[in-house]
Amino acid sequence: MSVWLPTAPCTPEACLTDPAPTVALPRRVLRLAAFLVVLTVGLALLVPAGTLPRGPRDRLARFWARALLGSLGVEMRSGPGPEAVPGAGGGVLVVANHVSWLDIPLIAAVRPGRPLAKTEVRHWPVLGPVIAWGGTVFVDRDRLRTLPATVAEVTAGLRSGEPVIAFPEGSTWCGRESGRFHPAFFEAAVQAGAPVQPIAIRYRLTDGRPTSAPAFIGEDGLLTSLARVVAVRGLVAELTYRTPITAPPVDPAHPWEARKALARTAQSAVEGIR
DSSP, X not given: OOSSSOOOSOOHHHHOOSOOOBOOHHHHHHHHHHHHHHHHXXXXXXXXXXXXXXXXXXXXHHHHHHHHHHHTTEEEEEESOGGGSTTTTSXXXXXXXXXXXXXXXXXXXXXXXXXXXEGGGGGSTTHHHHHHHTXXXXXXXXXXXXXXXXXXXXXXXXXXXXXXXXXXXXXXXXXXXXXXXXXXXXXXXXXXXXXXXXXXXXXXXXXXXXXXXXXXXXXXXXXXHHHHHHHBSSEEEEEEEOOOXXXXXXXXXXXXXXXXXXXXXXXXXXXXXX
């Protein structure tokens, strides 16, 4: 149990009550097989991809993330593209609501960057090494004293021109409900003078109905969640880019107010998309 980050009240029993249309068992098996092939290719490319310049490396990451989503039968829709937002070529703190482990490849498919993730992710089977390869900044949620060093690492990344991807709710939610954006990592944007790019993530079916099927919540296991995702027919993942936010000036008497204001503004922007 984390001593400083929240745990969402969402659970599979409470939130996965609306059945989604499903595909037949052979299609599920094919999707799972394709997913494992794409993962294996990603693992094989870990070392050579790390030697590439940033531009080709990002293109490879986008291609791989799209292939991963496609293997699972997930249709991706986004708009406007990241090339249309200020700061798209440099250091920017990308923040989004957090629903599923799918959120990370979903954002990487359009905007590769260094994601923030809990340390437990590093030990996930197969997927963990791939996530770590992307330059993930791991957050130890059980050791509050490590937080300043982690914020400093994010700040350094932003100053060097790297996009950093954060999920400031601190936990996954079912998508119907959401958590408060916590301000800790907005401090990195304040210190680096980097813009904040809010992104709203929503999962729907092809008929437009919201679905919580991809949610990774409560005591849900990764394999259980994966089995649920490959079973869904017509799963659509939507990313909506909101107007980038610039950090307000820091008041020396109340230096923490700048990050709090950024967090509130980013959350309002994300929650404005339903």
